[in-house]
Amino acid sequence: MAYAVTLIPGDGTGPEITEATRRVLEATGVGFDWHVHEAGQVTLEREGTILPPRVLDSIRATGVALKGPITTPIGRGLRSANVTLRKTLDLYANIRPAKSFPGLRSRYHNVDLIIIRENTEDLYAGIEFQRGTPDMDELVAWIDEHSHVKLDRDAAISIKYISVAASRRIVRFAFDYAVANKRRKVTAVHKANIMRYSDGLFLQMAQEVAREYPQIAFEDRIVDNMCMQLVQKPELYDVLVLPNLYGDILSDLSAGLIGGLGVAPGANIGERYAVFEPVHGSAPKYAGQNKVNPMAMMFSGALMLRHLGERAAAEKLEAALAATIAEGKFVTYDLKPSPDDKSAVGTSQVADAVITRLG
Ligand code: NAD
Numbered sequence: 362m363a364y365a366v367t368l369i370p371g372d373g374t375g376p377e378i379t380e381a382t383r384r385v386l387e388a389t390g391v392g393f394d395w396h397v398h399e400a401g402q403v404t405l406e407r408e409g410t411i412l413p414p415r416v417l418d419s420i421r422a423t424g425v426a427l428k429g430p431i432t433t434p435i436g437r438g439l440r441s442a443n444v445t446l447r448k449t450l451d452l453y454a455n456i457r458p459a460k461s462f463p464g465l466r467s468r469y470h471n472v473d474l475i476i477i478r479e480n481t482e483d484l485y486a487g488i489e490f491q492r493g494t495p496d497m498d499e500l501v502a503w504i505d506e507h508s509h510v511k512l513d514r515d516a517a518i519s520i521k522y523i524s525v526a527a528s529r530r531i532v533r534f535a536f537d538y539a540v541a542n543k544r545r546k547v548t549a550v551h552k553a554n555i556m557r558y559s560d561g562l563f564l565q566m567a568q569e570v571a572r573e574y575p576q577i578a579f580e581d582r583i584v585d586n587m588c589m590q591l592v593q594k595p596e597l598y599d600v601l602v603l604p605n606l607y608g609d610i611l612s613d614l615s616a617g618l619i620g621g622l623g624v625a626p627g628a629n630i631g632e633r634y635a636v637f638e639p640v641h642g643s644a645p646k647y648a649g650q651n652k653v654n655p656m657a658m659m660f661s662g663a664l665m666l667r668h669l670g671e672r673a674a675a676e677k678l679e680a681a682l683a684a685t686i687a688e689g690k691f692v693t694y695d696l697k698p699s700p701d702d703k704s705a706v707g708t709s710q711v712a713d714a715v716i717t718r719l720g
Contacts, residue, residue: 362392363392363393363394364391364392364393364394364425364669365393365394365396365422365423365424365425366393366394366395366396366423366425366426366427366665367396367398367416367419367420367422367423367425367426367427368383368395368396368397368398368426368427369397369398369399369400369416369426369427369428369429369431370397370399370429371400371401371428371429371430371431371643372400372401372402372403372429372430372431372432372643372645372648373401373402373430373432373642373643373644373645373647373648374429374430374643374644374645374647374648374650374652374653374708375401375429375430375431375643376429377648377649377651377653377655377708377709378429378639378653378654378655378657378658378708379427379429379658380709380712381655381658381659381708381709381711381712382427382655382658382659382661382662382712383395383427384712384716385659385662385678385681385712385715385716385719386427386659386662386665386666386678388715388716388719388720389666389671389674389677389678389719390674391666391669391671391674396419396422396423398413398415398416398419399413400412400413400416400431400442401431401432401442401643402432402434405434411431411432411433411434411442412431412442412445412446417446417449417450420446420450420634420636421450421633421634424633424634424635425634425635425636425637425665425668425669426634426635426636426637427636427637427638427658427661427662427665428446428636428637428638429638429639429643429658430638430639430641430642430643430644431443431643432642432643432645443638446629446636447480447481447629447636448481450631450633450634450636451481451631451632451633451634452480452629452630452631452634452635452636453479453480453481453527453530453531453534453630453631453632454477454478454479454480454531454534454629454630454631455476455477455478455479455480455608455612455627455628455629455630456475456476456477456478456538456627456628456629456630456664457475457476457478457612457615457616457625457626457627457628457640458474458475458476458626458660458664459472459473459474459475459476459612459615459616459618459619459625460472460473460474460619461473461618461619461620462619462620462624462682462683462686462687463683463686463687464686464687464688464689464692464696465619465620465621465624465686465696466620466696466698467618467619467620468618469595469618469619471595471596472595472596472615472618472619473596473599474591474595474598474599474600474601474615474618475538475542475544475599475600475601476601476603476608476611476612476615477531477534477535477538477600477601477602477603477608478603478604478605478607478608478609478612479527479528479531479602479603479604479605479608480605480629481527481605482522482523482524482527482604482605483521483522483523483604483605483606484519484520484521484522484605484606485605485606486520486522488519488520488522489517489518489519489520490517490518490519491517492515492516492517493515497514497516497517497518498514500518501513501514501516521556521559522559523559523560523562523563523604524562525562525566528562528563528566528567528604529566529569529570531602532547532549532566532567532570532571532602533570533573534602534630535547535600535602536570536571536573536574536577538600539574539577539599539600540574540576540577542667544577544599544600545577545578545599546577546578546579546580546598546599546600547571547574547577547578547579547580547599547600547601547602548579548580548581548582548587548598548599548600548601548602549563549564549567549568549571549579549580549581549582549601549602549603550581550582550583550584550587550601550602550603550607550611551563551564551567551581551582551583551584551603551604551607552583552584552585552607553581553583554583560604563604564581567579567581567602568581584603584607584611587601587607587611588611588614591611591614591615591618592614592618595615595618612640613640616640620696621695622639622640622641622657622695623641623653623654623656623657623693623695623696624654624656624657624660624686624696625639625640625641625657625660626639626640626657626658626660626661626663626664627639627640627661627664628661628664628665628668630668635665635668637661637662637664637665637668638658638661639657639658639660639661640657641657650707651707651708651709652693652694652707652708653693653695653708654692654693654695654696654708654711655693655708655711655712656682656685656686656693656711659678659682659715660679660682662678663675663678663679663682666678677719678715678719680718681715681718681719682715684718685711685714685715685718690704690706690714691706691710691711691713691714692705692706692711693705693706693707693708693711
């Protein structure tokens with residue numbers, strides 16, 4: 362059976378890493394019916410949009426997309442294609458695994474974390490009031506009247522919005538992920554000691570949902586303490602579930618623990634659709650040079666295989682990637698001891714090496 366998958370090459374170095382990833386995915390033996398759709402700089406120049414509606418229509422039809430990075434145009438008033446995709450398709454869970462592999466240069470060697478970030482609310486909900494506007498003045502007056510805090514009108518306000526439904530949904534997602542992937546523990550991360558109502562609600566929902574999963578251990582950590590713990594003893598942690606902002610920050614921290622962007626995969630999951638993409642951006646300065654590391658996108662492809670139920674193929678691909686990293690021969694510049702190492706290979710040669718191992 363061939364899986365219908367929307368394939369979005371993106372722009373910058375996106376098309377090169379997408380092609381390399383498509384080749385290794387096909388070499389796993391799983392069949393794909395790729396629905397290829399351009400988005401990004403190419404469609405911006407041709408059609409005036411970085412995300413044509415047909416891309417969203419295709420994901421609505423296939424349910425699954427593998428996506429290369431898309432450059433966000435600066436100063437043209439355009440919203441990021443990535444944020445639009447997540448919002449429009451209600452991709453509420455952002456999964457970012459951070460796993461150590463022998464051969465990756467890092468200070469840490471036993472990291473195996475799954476960061477699950479709520480993708481739709483918190484300080485990212487877009488509820489903001491600009492300094493000096495009538496709405497801001499009205500809000501300050503309201504707060505003066507209804508709380509014990511006296512605010513300065515010469516300020517700006519962003520609202521932290523945390524709901525029961527979204528908190529329950531993301532924590533349940535984290536526990537379901539833990540069960541499905543044989544993980545042992547879920548840690549909820551918050552700052553409920555200070556933000557008693559918003560983070561307090563997130564924590565309360567996490568504690569309630571945790572009772573539905575007695576087979577998985579549960580604990581919570583205050584976010585500042587969590588940062589210190591991750592730097593000191595990351596091996597103690599397993600699945601972390603976080604509201605949007607803490608999730609954003611801790612997922613980059615965790616990518617740093619394992620050796621960088623070239624190997625950091627990601628997935629955006631909703632009730633109906635799923636979009637898999639590397640954590641890194643389009644690295645436009647290297648576009649067309651057959652230079653950047655395709656492994657973050659290949660690992661994202663492995664996450665997609667798991668999502669499709671192709672666990673054996675996912676494990677085979679991850680093992681081939683791990684062996685290629687460990688050997689250290691057919692890897693790109695970012696995985697070499699020095700970035701100008703002459704023995705570094707290009708994007709497509711990494712794909713060739715991984716395919717040889719899959720064969
Ligand atoms: P970036 O991740 O594209 O690149 C930063 C640096 O990291 C690069 O210059 C390169 O040195 C290194 N790097 C990144 N990917 C690599 C890889 N696969 N192999 C080896 N080295 C790699 O970040 P940026 O320069 O801040 O962003 C460029 C554009 O990408 C921006 O327009 C940004 O908005 C966009 N972006 C898109 C996504 C997405 O599509 N999901 C995510 C992040 C950034």
